[in-house]
Amino acid sequence: MKQTAIARGIQSVRAETDVSALIGSLNKAFADFKAENDRQLNDIKKGSADALQALKVENINADIANLQRAVDDANSRMAAAELNGGASAGLKDKEYSAAFSAHFKKGDVQAALNKGTASDGGYLAPVEWDRSITDRLIEVSPLRQLCFVQTIGNAGFSKLFAHRGATSGWVGEAEERPETGTPTLSSLAYETGELYANPAATQQMLDDSEINLEVWLAGEVETEFAYQEGIAFLTGSGDKKPRGLLTYITGGVNANKHPYGDIKTIKSNAAATITADSLIDLTESLPTALTAGASMIANKSTITAARKLKDGQGNYLWQPSFTAGKPATINGYGITEVAGMPAIAANSIPIMFGDFKRGYMIIDRMGVRVLRDPFTKKPFVSFYTTKRVGGGLLNPDYLKALKISA
Structure with missing residues (x-):
């Protein structure tokens, strides 16, 4: 376990070094x-706009976007590691994983290891494997x-x-104290939908174990x-899937589904564009009190x-x-x-x-199930x-949306 911790530490240092190098390149590109861009704006003011100068600005802008994305990806990997505490790097349940591998290859599951079976014929994936999927989803979502x-x-x-x-x-001191009003409560249910994938491999590939199956x-x-997930967390209707963030905005299909109301919009006051x-x-x-964890998407x-x-x-x-x-910032917010x-x-x-941690909740129904099907698509x-994944609005007071004027 000590070697594993040291290895994780070395990887962390390398990751931060790589990010630092990317940040150096990013800041140089932004200075350029x-x-x-200032030169282009001055040319426009003088009435001598140059198409080549505009192209140069756009090319640098594209380079900045790629560099910032690389920084964000590296930051995401670091965040995933911190969020899960490196738990997935621990020792595997060898018995459980061996049975899972046997289920991959032949559908065999030992009776002594029936903790992995399900009455519907599915197989509950090992915890480490389930966690590895979650780690990657944190990185890419x-x-x-x-x-x-x-x-x-x-x-x-x-x-x-x-x-x-x-x-x-x-x-007053001697006056009666009549009963005062009492707060009321509302209950809101967050449902989960079933998310699925259905990859396939030939039986010979599984027999020969030419790939790391897991x-x-x-x-x-x-x-x-x-x-x-990326689609559902933004635009999901709530029918067999999460209710997406955008659907809670004023006029959206879920705008009246939350006890506190909908997400309010701010007008851009500029036709078909954004302004400073x-x-x-x-x-x-x-309100300032609600912006401590605020950012933009x-x-x-x-x-x-x-x-x-x-x-x-x-x-x-x-x-x-x-x-x-x-992350990069706009007006001081990530x-x-x-x-x-x-x-x-x-x-x-x-x-x-807004503060998305206080504004929107993603729900994971613990556990990934795998149903092995050797019959439908031979060979x-x-x-x-x-x-099973769900999602919905937590509190609209913490979120705002920019709406472009017509």
């Missing part, structure tokens, strides 16, 4: 970008890093919400789960556009990462690229801002793999 994640052991999860209803009054299947599952003023209005829309094209904006003093609102583990966010267009919602053996 500011100089060239930005919302899992930003939002509150609750693991449950039952079919669903219910949470109580208090409505302010307590009243009080002033009285690593291969985990990779297939992670790819499919990350893709489906609109981003400042967005970050100032939350947007897609690549939106962040690229925001990178060109300046405040009234000529300072760029977007700033790159300066230290390992920290911004994370989320591919599924809408692009800038009339009436779209390209940016959300392939399919591994029908399922995990």
Whole structure:
């Protein structure tokens, strides 16, 4: 175990060194970008706009986006390791994993190891394997890093919400104290949907063990789960899947599903575009008491556009990462690229801002199940793999959305 801890420490140092090198390149590129973009703006003011200069600015902007994404990816790997405490690097349950491997190859499960079987013919994956999928999902799914994640052991999860209803009054020393108002409570249920992947391998490949079965299947599952989650956590309707963040915004399909109401929008006040003023209005829309953990989410094209904006003093609102583990910022708040966010267009919602850990909850039903199917698609053996995942709004007061004007 000591060697494992030392190895993890070395990997951590290497990761931070790599991030530091990337941050150095990123900050140099941003300095070049500011100089060239300012030159382009001056040319435009003089009426001598140069297409080659504009192209140069766009190329540097694209380089910055790639470097920042590399920094964010490295930060995500560090966050995943910290979040799980390196638990997946511990000793495996050899008995359990051996039975799981036997189930992969032939469907054989020893009677003494029936803790892995299920009455429906499925097989509960080893804890280490389940955890490795979760670790990868944290790395590739930005919302899992930003939002509150609750693991449950039952079919669903219910949470109580208090409505302010307590009243009080002033009285004299000898006056009666009549009963005052009492707060009321509402219950909100968060359901889970079943997320699945169905990779397949030939029986000969399994017989010859030419691949690391657990690593291969985990990779297939992670790819499919990350893709489906990314869509559902943003736009899921709640029908057999999570209720997505965007669906709780005023006018969305789930806008009336939460006891505290919907997520309010801030108008951009500029047709089909974003402005520096609109981003400042967005970050100032939350009370200071609710902004301690606040950040933004947007897609690549939106962040690229925001990178060109300046405040009234000529300072760029977007700033790159300066230290390992920290994201780029806009107006002092971190911004994370989320591919599924809408692009800038009339009436779209390209940016959300707030404390996502207090605003949105992701629910994981513990355990991954694998159903081995050698019959449906011969000569392939399919591994029908399922995990139950849900999600929903925690508190709309902590979130705001920027809506582009028509």
